[in-house]
Amino acid sequence: MPLRHLKAVVFDWAGTIVDFGSRAPMGAFVEAFGRFGVTITVAEARVPMGLPKRAHVKALLSEPAIAERWRKAHGALAGETDIDAVMAVFVPLNIEVIARHADLIPGALDTVAACRARGLKIGSTTGYTRDIMQRLAPLAAAAGYAPDNVVCAGDLADGRPTPLMMYRTFADLGVYPPSAVVKVDDTAPGIAEGLAAGTWTVGVSLTGNACGLSEEEFAALPPADTGRLRRQGRAQLAAAGAHAVIDSVADLLPILDEFETRSAKGERPGP
DSSP states (O other): OOOSSOOEEEEOSBTTTBSTTSOHHHHHHHHHHHTTTOOOOHHHHHTTBTBOHHHHHHHHHHSHHHHHHHHHHHSSOOOHHHHHHHHHHHHHHHHHHHGGGOOBOTTHHHHHHHHHHTTOEEEEEEEEEHHHHHHHHHHHHHTTOOOSOOEEETSSSOOTTSSHHHHHHHHHHTOOOGGGEEEEESSHHHHHHHHHHTOEEEEEOSSSTTTOOOHHHHHTSOHHHHHHHHHHHHHHHHHTTOSEEESSGGGOHHHHHHHHHHHHTTOOSOO
16 A cells, blocks of 8 residues: 555664563663662563653652662662662663663564655654663664664653654654654553654554563463453553554554555544
C-alpha cells in the first residue's frame, strides 16, 4: 500500500529496536542503589521505565517503600544531590553492561528497511543519556541500524513524557505535521511522549519492559504464559493511550497501512 500521509517513524531504543526485554538498565539500577545501602528489586526498578534516567531515579526515590529504605540507610529522605549521586554511579554501570544488551531485536532491520523503502524517515528518542548512547549507537550501527537522528534524555530541558524530544526530532528530520509521524515504544512514558507531540503511537508489548524477559527466556515459555504476558503488555500500553499495540517491531508494517488508511479518511491522532 503506497503511503501518502506518513513521513517518519520514530523508534525508542531499548526494548523496541535493541535489547530484547529491556534488560540493560535493570542490573545497573539495582547495583547503583545497593552501593548506597538501599535494596531494590528488578520489578521495582522497571516501574518508571521509559522516563529519562535522572527522572527514573527520582521516581524510584519517591516511591514510598524505597523512600523509607533510603531514610533508614541515610537518616533522611533523598534530595536532589542524592539523585545526582545515584546517577553518577548508575551511568557508568549502564555503560559497562550495554555491549551485552546491544543485539537488535529480531525483525528490526527488516522493518526499518521496509519503512525506508516506503519513503519514511527514521527518527529515534531514548531515555538513555548521551553518554550511554555514545556506547550503544556505534554497536547498533555496526549491526546495521543507524537512524536519521538520536535525541537523548538530558539533551533538552525536559524529556518524556513531555513532547520536547519529539519536537527536536521533527526539526532534525524536517517532518510535519505531527500526524505524519508514528512513535513506536515499549513503555507508557514513551507512548505519552508521542501523544503529547500529536503523533500516532504504537506500543510494543513482548520485546520490552512490559514483558522483561530475554529472547531465550521468552522462547522457552509455554504458550499459556506467552498469552498471559501478551495480554498484560497490551493492556498496559492500551491504557497508556497507544493507538495500536503489537508484539514486536517486526509486526509494525500492517499498522502503518492502517494509519495511512485512517489518515486518508481524515482521521488524525492528535487532540
